[in-house]
Amino acid sequence: MTLGAVIVGAGGHAKVCIELLRAMNKPVAFCIGAEGSESSCLGVPVLQGDAHLQELRRAGYTSAFIAIGSNALRQRLGASAKVLGYELINAISPAAVVSPSARLGCGVAIMAGAVINADTSIGDLVIINTSASVDHDGRIEEAAHIAPHCGLAGNVTLGPRVFLGIGCKVIPGVSVGADVVAGAGSVIISDIPHHSRIAGIPAKNLRKKD
Numbered sequence: 001m002t003l004g005a006v007i008v009g010a011g012g013h014a015k016v017c018i019e020l021l022r023a024m025n026k027p028v029a030f031c032i033g034a035e036g037s038e039s040s041c042l043g044v045p046v047l048q049g050d051a052h053l054q055e056l057r058r059a060g061y062t063s064a065f066i067a068i069g070s071n072a073l074r075q076r077l078g079a080s081a082k083v084l085g086y087e088l089i090n091a092i093s094p095a096a097v098v099s100p101s102a103r104l105g106c107g108v109a110i111m112a113g114a115v116i117n118a119d120t121s122i123g124d125l126v127i128i129n130t131s132a133s134v135d136h137d138g139r140i141e142e143a144a145h146i147a148p149h150c151g152l153a154g155n156v157t158l159g160p161r162v163f164l165g166i167g168c169k170v171i172p173g174v175s176v177g178a179d180v181v182a183g184a185g186s187v188i189i190s191d192i193p194h195h196s197r198i199a200g201i202p203a204k205n206l207r208k209k210d
């Protein structure tokens with residue numbers, strides 16, 4: 001008998017991912033939440049504390065999905081799960097359109113209404129959120145998150161752990177560096193250096209906080 005997947009995370013993002021996995025007929029066994037989290041998440045029992053990841057692996061569970069919104073934390077927990085010997089499964093909505101020539105890593109979430117176009121590569125642990133689109137020849141690196149309703153034109157590159165807030169647009173050929181955070185509704189029309197925090201139309205650096 002195949003044991004169900006272990007979901008790391010028990011919040012709102014986990015709820016969406018549980019429903020994606022159910023829509024793919026992939027059973028879910030447990031969520032792992034923080035200390036003090038609710039005891040169940042959409043009917044899935046929640047175990048408290050990351051130590052359960054190792055305990056469930058010892059008990060024979062082999063597939064995991066990291067349902068954590070923070071890009072850096074998702075990447076770290078994904079690496080820990082792999083070291084423990086878990087396979088990171090993908091959660092892809094049947095209502096998403098993924099080109100047959102797109103290449104997907106592992107631990108990827110693709111929500112309903114998303115479109116991934118030809119010859120695009122999607123790295124491990126990437127989130128392509130509701131109704132976002134990535135056009136042809138895109139390169140989305142590990143643990144990036146493209147929030148709902150973003151639109152990326154062709155030949156766009158996003159570095160590792162980039163976060164594009166809801167409704168961002170990116171014109172063709174632009175490269176966005178690692179760990180960039182782009183505010184909701186940003187329109188990105190030129191290359192963006194690593195670690196920038198940007199927003200607006202066109203997107204510009206946000207003022208540094210004191």
Ligand SMILES: CC(C)(COP(=O)(O)OP(=O)(O)OC[C@H]1O[C@@H](n2cnc3c(N)ncnc32)[C@H](O)[C@@H]1OP(=O)(O)O)[C@@H](O)C(=O)NCCC(=O)NCCS
Pocket residue numbers: 129147148164165166181182183184185186198199200206207
């Ligand atoms: C960009 C963002 C991350 C900044 O958050 P923050 O660091 O808490 O910044 P603040 O709210 O203190 O705002 C800092 C400044 O940026 C401006 N700003 C913030 N977000 C902006 C946006 N999306 N567009 C334009 N300006 C924005 C603020 O008006 C403020 O300007 P000021 O310095 O002139 O007062 C946040 O505003 C944002 O847009 N997050 C997107 C969230 C999202 O889409 N989530 C989807 C989850 S699926």
